[in-house]
Amino acid sequence: MPSKITTRFAPSPTGYLHIGGARTALFNMLFARQTGGDYLLRIEDTDRKRSTPEAIKAITDGLEWLGLMPDKKPVYQSKNFEQHVAIARKLLAEGKAYHCYSTPEELQEKRKKARAEGRSIRYDGTWRHKTPSEAPSDVQPVIRLKAPTTGATVIMDCVQGEVKVDNSQLDDMIILRSDGTPTYMLSVVVDDHDMKISHVIRGDDHLTNAFRQTQLFNALGWQAPIYAHIPLIHGSDGTKMSKRHGALGIEKYREMGYLPEALINYLLRLGWSHGDDEIISIKQAVEWFKLENINKGAARFDFGKLSALNGNYLQTIDNDIVIQLIGKHSKIDKTFNLRLKKGLSSLKNKSNTILELCDNAHFYLCNRPVSIEADALKFLNSDALVYLEEIKTRLKFLSTWTEEEIKSEINHYIRAKNLKLVQLAQPLRAAICGTTVSPSIFEVLYALGKEEALGRISDVAR
């Protein structure tokens, strides 16, 4: 184990921060924090055509929302361009790399043919042995690494264990493009080395890259980092999340009303576990996190469980903050705010997400007259309208508008009329909320305030 742990999350800013990336960032952070090491962010923006400032913002916004920003300033890979090129030149000068004059078109053609004939589509090393004198004058060459042709490359992966691949399976990778820019493979290796990254924790889809990168590290005479390839998160259909398969930007989860702490907890439990523990705080996670407890198999993303977890966290969030969050989805004026303060607690345990909460709080967030759903309308029959008129009159004379008083008055009334509570409660609910479902009717009456409550009853009972 290296003396100091340094990890990095290295997204390429070509789109939003997706769920898998967020988990990768989480694991990197957890692992570094636990040992008091550094957790860094490196923006891999070497593809100038596809990288955008909007994507960088989306990624950092997402990380910030989740609490996964690094302590130190992000490193922009493009800034290390010169260094990457210099390393490529050094390899060339040392004879560990060579110019290759095959054009992309030629390569494409060869690959097509190889595939058709069922042969390997790897680069055949044509230019590995040719001399500069044979070079065509009209082609800008790329630089390829002279990779070992015999033996095998082995990585000791913290999650996957020992993984070995025959060097015959790996071709001579391009490290510098014909336009003189470094490729991903080179940039990653140089930056990981320069940033003293001790552990590379990333998605399983990079596992095969690890072999090429190891070859580069070897050629450079550098110590390769320790790898941990974490399994991918699959969509509900069991395949890799892609834009077509539910790979949403993190901001979408926020818009759907999920809490960052719930999402973090969910992501943490997806592929990692600590016995039977389900609800785990970030603080606890830092303490418990171990790479060896990461599962090897991919996990499917399940909104149901996320929602349940979110509902759990929602209970623990301060009401004032919850009201603010509701405010992002629907307008809350002073009156509404007052109502929510009184009625929010019982509303919270009916809801898993902020969006559901908004839905359930709808009757607090509108003014008279309340629109009444068809199902609720059925409770407003002629008998019910009489009850409503009578209870309205009684409630009008209440001197103090508290839940207790309201409850006691209503109880008196139903006893006098020999009614069951439900016979009055449902019509009341229909009139007051416009729905068949709500928290305790006493509470709703109270939270709404006397004037509004009686007004709503009047609206239907005339």
Added chain:
RNA sequence: GACCCCAUCGUCUAGUGGCCUAGGACAUCGGCCUUUCACGCCGAAAACACGGGUUCGAGUCCCGUUGGGGUCACCA
């Protein structure tokens, strides 16, 4: 296709050779509570992919089969 990885309830998982009559969570179903819906509580159904080994003993170790996934760019 080649290479690599993976495999416990529907889903996420516990399990590191005897503590497993396979545990928990979500979802599902039933019951209780109840002014409605929820919450909560109690309970049920539900899994070691298959076949061979190794072992006194296998969910756990080995091999094969099957199934699933990932990677094969002058993208990252």
